[in-house]
Amino acid sequence: MIHLPVTFHVVPMETSHAEDICQWSYEPPYNIYGWMPWQQMEELGIEFGDARLRSEQYVSVLNDEGDLCGFAQLFPMEGVVRLGIGMRPELCGHGMGQHFVRAIVQAAVLRYPEREVDLEVLTWNQRAIRTYQKSGFTITDTYERMTPTGSKPFYCMVYEK
Template identity: 80%
Template sequence: MISSSVTFHVVPMEIKHAKDICEWIYKPPYNIYGWMPWEQMQALNIEFGDPLLRQEQYVSVINDQGILCGFAQLFPMEGVVRLGIGMRPDLCGHGLGHLFVGSIVEAALKRYPEREIDLEVLTWNQRAILTYRKCGFTITDTYERRTPTGDKPFYCMVYNK
């Protein structure tokens, strides 16, 4: 049984966390959110495989016991910080999303208090969309974006402080 009274903490992403995230396997259709193997990400020096990018933009989300529960990318743009969010697959769908996302939003507000916060989400991902709405995000735009499986429709959702 997963407790809904869990507290999430946002901390700098450690290499161990990055390696663990690369091993997560999501069930279809969420498997689009999986990562390539850690060694490949390091060799290509991309995303959290790039030490500087990992330090500047990526954070880990842990629980009170220090167990990795997910991660976020806080991607700075002109006047905006765009969130990229990933929860550990076995924690998804248990009603913890609003607490998880809330901890990430709080960290983004501390790091970038003057910037708007937004995120992108595939339009079919109603589970995530409901969570984001519960956390204060609203859909502001719809557009096509390239994914590993071709162009797909996305919503842009903006956080209302």
């Protein structure tokens, strides 16, 4: 188990990290954040299974020992970089989220200094919402969006520099 204080480092996502992430298993209701098997993602060329997309948009989050602790997608949009964030399941709920999210935000701001940083989160995910708020994000909008299980309510949260 990783104990605080911990420093997180954001690095380009390696193929081995992508393979590892595909094996992560979250407890319900967070299991909706799991990925399909690596071989399938690679064959379909989706998300970080696409080598170009992986190198352009995905980063890995490591601790001081070089252990993979999570990942993020830095998705460029017009005037905005939208974050997609995933922490290794066994690290969730242990008070590291704020440090983890801030490392990702810092990487996004370095890569896209002129853009606003935002993210989307399901409205029921109060654990993540609290972490994002402690990390400098504010809820700015609520809307419905399609998911694999139908239309669900989301918050858009914007990072306040």
